[in-house]
Amino acid sequence: MSKLAAGLGAVLLATIATAAMAAGRDRASTAGLTPDEAAAGHCAAWNTTNRADRDRLLERVFARDGAYSDPTPAYAAGRAALSDHIAKFQRRNPGGRFRCSAPQIHHGAMRVSWLFLKPDGTVDAEGTDFYELGQDGQIRRITGFFGPPPPIGPDR
């Protein structure tokens, strides 16, 4: 191969890699993990009481050094800490279950609505999680908020 052809080949490969990374921001093509799968996997993890099963779910969708926080004020640094936190939540809320929306996504970020149901199926709590995704589609950060979005007062 001539030097020119090699150079063109390198440029072409770099272009393909850049395009794949850009696509990965929203479609997680590099890991075969879609935003919907990431959100559904995280939701399922909260409903999974078996530790090994839950860790398998989180291993697929949540970055090893990902972070989770909510206003309780829980803060879990890393996948294992999140699994610990979920276990603690489940012990305090036995028989409860989360239902989660499909994600809305742009620029590698997304939001997901959720309901937490009591064992009798009535709604115990609701909220919105804000996600940041890595280029491989895994969740890098979740910041949760409880209740509906804040109201806008008449004076504002």
Added chain:
Amino acid sequence: MSKLAAGLGAVLLATIATAAMAAGRDRASTAGLTPDEAAAGHCAAWNTTNRADRDRLLERVFARDGAYSDPTPAYAAGRAALSDHIAKFQRRNPGGRFRCSAPQIHHGAMRVSWLFLKPDGTVDAEGTDFYELGQDGQIRRITGFFGPPPPIGPDR
């Protein structure tokens, strides 16, 4: 001053600095900028058509290299790009006005509800902005979402 005293002084200063930085995550004490001021300042910037006035507002509340994105799919990298983007929005929506909620905040992140009103005062659009704050209280990133949080389908 003895070496021991100097050493203790250094430890004390480091401790104070660390505490101030930790406080800054939620209270912006280092810049005297509160989360409410950051959110209100950003909202006011969208309502300010004079470029110099708007840039003064953004200079206080938005980091120079901060990022703004929304689903339009606008992406503004840096304070000046955000001011440009707001100018473009204002040209397309003359006489409109934003109203914004107080922020809900935890772990250096917050969400803010907003309404965009037409010149006649009727609601044209609504949404929620997710903010990330720096340790000085300035906005490092805003990720906007339009409409209410996504609905949770019966099959989920």
